[in-house]
Amino acid sequence: MTYADIALPDAVRDAVGVQLSLLPDPCLDVDRALTRYHQVFAALPTELLQQMLDFGRHNDTPGLMLVRNLPVDEHLPPTPADGRPAGGRDTFVAEGVLLGLTGLLGEPLGVLTEKDGRLVHDVVPVREGAREQTNQGSAVFLNFHSDITYDPTGRYDIANPDFLVLNCLRGAPGDDAVTYYADARAIAAALPERTVETLRSPLFRLNAPGSYTRTAADGADVWSESVPLLSGAPRFPEIAVSANGVRPLTRGAEDALRALKETCRAVADEVRLQAGQALLINNRKGVHARSTFRAHYDGRDRWLQRTYIRRSLWSVRYRATPEDRRVHF
Known part of the structure; x- marks a missing residue:
């Protein structure tokens, strides 16, 4: 599955840049800022x-x-x-x-256990978290994962972000x-039918994200109920995997998880983000x-900004805070 690749013409880039440079910090009034960005x-x-727009609204587009x-x-x-x-x-x-x-994909969502509920996440290497399975890491491979939110129901698929945007302010030197x-x-x-069937069975438990276990559970592992890793229509499957760990519950599930990890590496697209590019x-x-x-911690390291996005905030209203765009997870 090849990813989509588009570029703004220079004149469009410059016109958009001029308009955005005149606008204030969006944190001062998020809804007004989103409205102005929509106009731009x-x-x-x-x-x-x-x-x-098609990327966000059609089932058959690349992910x-x-x-x-x-x-x-x-x-x-x-x-x-x-x-x-x-x-x-x-x-x-x-x-x-x-x-x-x-705004072309949906509504930004803040999660109180991730970046203190901010809507804009600064994703940078942090010395103390260099070897963690989180966005602060740099010295370890960050495992294939979904950005998942811990839900007290024990599920990890009902309130996850539908989309992420990663905008690169400064590429890795x-x-x-x-x-x-x-x-x-x-x-x-790419997987045998039997392996796919196992991955579609509730034979796995997902560990809560590192940000949740670090801030909300004193570092203890917090495991989901038994869930499948693949779900949905065969033609349009959905996948949910935790970077912080997956616990297979049977020998067959263990073999399927190993095959899944190997296949992710084999079929994955690769992108090296630089300033002026977004995913x-x-x-x-x-x-x-x-x-x-390599992180140097000298002020010139890689710097991305990220948003979590829901197509609608209505379905997560049961966890909403008074700030509306921020939820308890």
Whole structure:
């Protein structure tokens, strides 16, 4: 399954950049900012706009889209060392790109156990988390996974983000950070029918994300109920896998999980993000991973911004906070 790849013409990039550079920090009034970004991105050339909208609204489109030649901030502060937002920003073009693309796919969602519920996540290497299975890591391969949210019901598929957007503010200095995406359709097609049947059986338990266990459960493992890893119509399967660990419950499930991991590596697309590029990721159609890369912690490290996106916030209203876009998980 080949990913989609589109690029803004230079004149369009520059026009969008000028408009975004005039807008304030979106955190001051998120709904108004989203409205303004919608106005800006609605003026994209029709063909490009439709491709991005189609990515989010059709079942048969690829689960990954690379958008290139996006506007960038003229001046960036050093890459934050702690994973929190950087101060000293004169413009917020990066946030405008991130949330403008987000608005084409759905509604941004904050999760209180991830980045303190912020809608815009700064994804950077953090020295203390270098070997963790989280977005702070750099010294270990970040396993193929879905971005999952822990739900007290024990399920991990009902409130997960439908999409993610990753916008690159600063690429890895050595261009050695690789993002991988393995589409569930390609995975299922490459596996024996019996293995797929096992993966579709409730023979696995998923560990809660590292951010949840670190902040909400004192580091203890928090396991889901028994669930399948693959679900949905055979033609359009959905996949949910935890980077923090999957526990197979039978010998057959253990063999199927091993085959799944090997197949993800075999069928995955690879992208090395650089500034001015963004990835649109369908979080249900496939799983993603990240290579190791060298981090220097000198203010020049790789810097992405990320959003979690739901097509609608209505179905997660049972966990909503008074801020509406932020949920308890």
